[in-house]
Amino acid sequence: MTQSTATDANAGAGAKPDFVLFVVSSYSVSRRRIEQLRATVCDHAGTEADLIRLDTNGPDLLTALDDRVAQGYRAIRVQPLGLPLSDSLLNWLPGVLAHWRESRSASVQILLGSDQAAQQAGWGEFLGAMLDEPATPIEEDTEPSLGKPGWTNVPDFRYHLLVCTGPRCQIHGSNPLLQQLQANCRSQGVYKDCLITRAGCMFPCNQGPLVAVYPQGGWYRLADTQAVEDFVREVLVAGEECTRLRVHQTETPTPNSKPDYRESTIESIDIN
Missing domain, CATH: 3.40.30.10 (Glutaredoxin)
Incomplete structure (x- = not known):
């Protein structure tokens, strides 16, 4: 990349991107939930967009950027995103809240809010405000790094x-x-x-x-x-x-043996 091309690519924090890559770190979130979130953010991003996970199956961040450049995009905004809540937690919450209410015998009405990540209302304003915020350009003098030296050993x-x-x-x-x-x-x-x-x-x-x-x-x-x-x-x-x-x-496996996971060996103990 020439100096002039680099300058154009990093035209400043206020430059409007031609692609937004949303990234989430949600290893416990199901693929179905990620697809729902991807569809929502792409509908409301106001430009071409996609969403990837940083910590599980699918393209890694660097490959995703390579792919977008190969497709002709030259101003890519990488936008961290902190939603949604996992399926297992959404399924778990009603029961654990009911358990709390019963065990405490509290005269309290417990209300469980709806899953905001599955709602369409408000996403346009939310993402619009996020993308209106200045982005930090990665300049030529930014030192390339894959992390701390200790992460290799x-x-x-x-x-x-x-x-x-x-x-x-x-x-x-x-x-x-x-x-x-x-x-x-x-x-x-x-x-x-x-x-x-x-x-x-x-x-x-x-x-x-x-x-x-x-x-x-x-x-x-x-x-x-x-x-x-x-x-x-x-x-x-x-x-x-x-x-x-x-x-x-945990039993120590012998060479060439396969552990038998059909029966749990975890003992039952009283946690009350």
Whole structure:
């Protein structure tokens, strides 16, 4: 690209694009819901547009940009978008709200609003206002980068901790779990030995808050600060099993064997 072409392509924050690429990060949203959202935003964008997901199946961001350039577009606006809510959460909300109402015996009327992402009304104004906002041009002096240098290498660790941060675990008290776990690992001297990773739904939501430890394969319910402290001391520091907190143990497969997923080995525990 010549300097003059680059200058034309980056004509300024107020330049009107000839294509808008909406991007969403919603790994738990179904394909049907994404297609609904794509149709809506394309109808109201005011120019040629498409929508892609940044974190699941479909074209990646760079390929999508390559494709639009090949189609002749020269002023492309990449627009982050934070909707919609996932199908599973929409299906889950009525029941969990009813559970709350019953368990609290509260004299409260609970109203569940409609799914705004499925509504047509208001989208034209919403997207129009968004696209009227100045966009930041990617200038010639913007340094090309694929991220931090550390993103290339596997970190050094002994334990890989998967911490469920999904919304269903949150209603069972997982909100502070990640911070408590990090703090206890630091205070007990094993923080540098652990790769602590946020996870979405790990499935046995009603047994949460959950932490899975690999390569040992134990899944633990850490319901309070004391449980977190005991887990770090006994499992990560002392290398013990801590069966009173463990709700599941993953079997180590033998070479050339295939695990049998037909029956769950997750134990039933009382979470009340």
